[in-house]
Amino acid sequence: MSEQTTVDFRALGLAEPLLKAIEESGYTTPTPIQAQAIPLALERKDLMAGAQTGTGKTAAFSLPILHTLLPLASTSTSPAKHPIRALVLAPTRELAIQVYDNIKTYAKHTPLRSLVVYGGVDIKTQTPILKTGVEILVATPGRLLDHVEQKTLSLNQVQFLVLDEADRMLDMGFMPDLKRILALLPKQRQNLMFSATFSDEIKKLADAFLNQPTLIEVARSNATNDNVEQKAYLVNSDRKQRFLVQLLKQYASQQVIIFTKTKLSASRLARALERDEIPCTAIHGDKSQKERIEALDAFKAGSIHALVATDVAARGLDISDLPLVINYEISTSPEDYVHRIGRTGRAGAKGVAISLIDEEETKYFDEIEKLIKKQIPKEKASGSAASAGSSRPVKSAKSLKKEDAWFYQPYEPSSAAATVETPKVIAPVAKPSTAKRKVVAALLGGFGFKAAPRAAQNKKRVAGKAREKEVQATSPAVEVESSQ
Known part of the structure; x- marks a missing residue:
């Protein structure tokens, strides 16, 4: 379908309470x-829509x-007057919360009720609101099935099913959960699938639950936003x-936002940046929902300069006017790169995406460039940061020989050492007596020896000293020959 131009939202035929909330x-x-999807959705057609993240899906x-x-x-x-009529599935808690907040904003002048349910919090806090009835439910797949098992909700009146970030759902292994959920829904319903990227797996998923869908792509599949300036630096991992x-x-x-591949590296990097007096925090899957919300609130409020995140935050983070994204570690999934840099340059704003690539990651970055069909300019890291692996500049061997030639001269004995004439006497070292070894062994617990009487021990000790003096008196002195 060709892209169309509208004067404003009123041309789309939306109800007045919604237009008021939009304004x-x-x-x-x-x-x-929005201009392409809304009219088709109002006609109750199934949609398979692809658009860059941050474009108003x-x-x-x-x-x-x-x-x-x-x-x-x-x-x-009455709860019976508020059955679940629309179900929106999202892959992450952050994305589910973002979708819910938007729906709540658009519906604020209507009696329609909405709710979001996700894991990481006590399910009992969500149950009382569900029992009062909601028309629109936003959920992560796992928590939705938890409520189904506890029979705290019913899906038999669902008229709309939305899969948001469908490709991410597959990446996170939600396909079995999706099949279970689809089996619980009425056959007659409208299905809307939205995704930033299209793959063969996504097309198979669309064939499984969409009914003659209309395909919408407002940009080339897997493309990155032209508003985002992409840069790359080649830098060793230790620097x-x-x-x-x-x-x-x-x-x-x-x-x-700084992206890493693992939860461990995210936590370590955040601590290191704090030691460098950069206000930051980490957000990843091991953080509790409370910690993640607090971190996002602090970041949005501006009290934190840097947010170190894994790919769990690559989708669902809606931060207005975020100017910069840094890929500290390159993801092994090229699609994740598209979603990472999609956190900046949203809603037509300008943004910058910087990738730091070490030797092992060049192969992953090559795959990224193939996916987005674009060559990203690369620079070799230079300046103080590139050589900051050590506090002192590293000198070449050539410069060391020039500046510190003394260290490379062959050894020659000094005159002081050469004029030593004082002879030294080296006395033979006497071996410890058997009696002494027997006493020590007895003190340590035996070893089969019996401790000798103290008088006998003293007698042997005196005899041993006498023999040592006799040996020293008869031993010839050893002279040190002069080198001259």
Whole structure:
């Protein structure tokens, strides 16, 4: 479908309460994905939509759903009047919360109720609200199935199913959970699938649950945002950290998300940056939901300069005006690169994405360039950060020979050592007596020896000293010959 131009949201035929909420949010013109998806969704067609992250996909599916459900809205307090009619599945807690916040904003002038459920928190805190009834439920797959098993919700009246970031769902291994959830839904429903990238697995998933879908792509599949300037630096792994510190000081006035591959490296890097007096924190899968929310709130409030994150945060983080993203470690999945740098340059804003590549990661970056069909300019890391692996500059052997030639001269004995004439006497070392060894052994617990009487021991000791003096008196002296 060709891209179309609209004057404002009113041209899309949305209900007045929704238009009012949109205007209060400061939006007047729909994005390309919204302009194409909303009219088709209002016609109750299944959609397979692909768009770059940060282009307004949430509004593209939530606004037509709210418009369609508005005639069914009720002000009754009876839970039966508020069955779950729309189910939105998201791969991560952060994305689920973001989608819920947007839906809540768009529906604030309507009686429609919404709720988000996700893991990492006590399920009992979510159950009372579910029992009061909600029309729109946003959920992560695992927690949704938890509620199904506890029979705290029913999905038999669902009219809309949305899979947001469907490719990420497959990456995270949610396919078995998705099949279980699809089996619980009514056959007659509208399906909307949104994804930033399309792969063969995604197309197979679309064939499994979409009914003659309309394909929408507002940009080439797996493309990156043209608003984002992409840079890459070649830097040794042992110098990455110091080079990163220099970059952060260079962009000191801007907030940044720094991506790592593992939870361990994220935690270590965050601690290292704090030692360099850079306000930062880490966010990854081992953090509790409370810790993750607190970290995001602090970052959004500006009290934290850098947020170190794993790919769990590559999707779902909606931070307005984020100017910079740094790939400290290159992901082995090329698609994750698209989502990482999609955190910046959102809603038409400018952004910068910087990747730090060591020798082992060049093969992964080659795959990224193949995926996005774009060559990213690379520079060899230089300056103080590139050589910051040690506190002193490293000198070549040639310069050392020139500056410190004395160390390379052959050894010659000094005159002081050559004029030594004083003879030295080397006396033979007497071996310890058998009696002494027997006493020690007896003190240590035996070894089969019996301790000799003290008088006998003293007698033998005196005899031993006498023999030593006799040997010293008869031994010839050893002279040191002069070298001259």
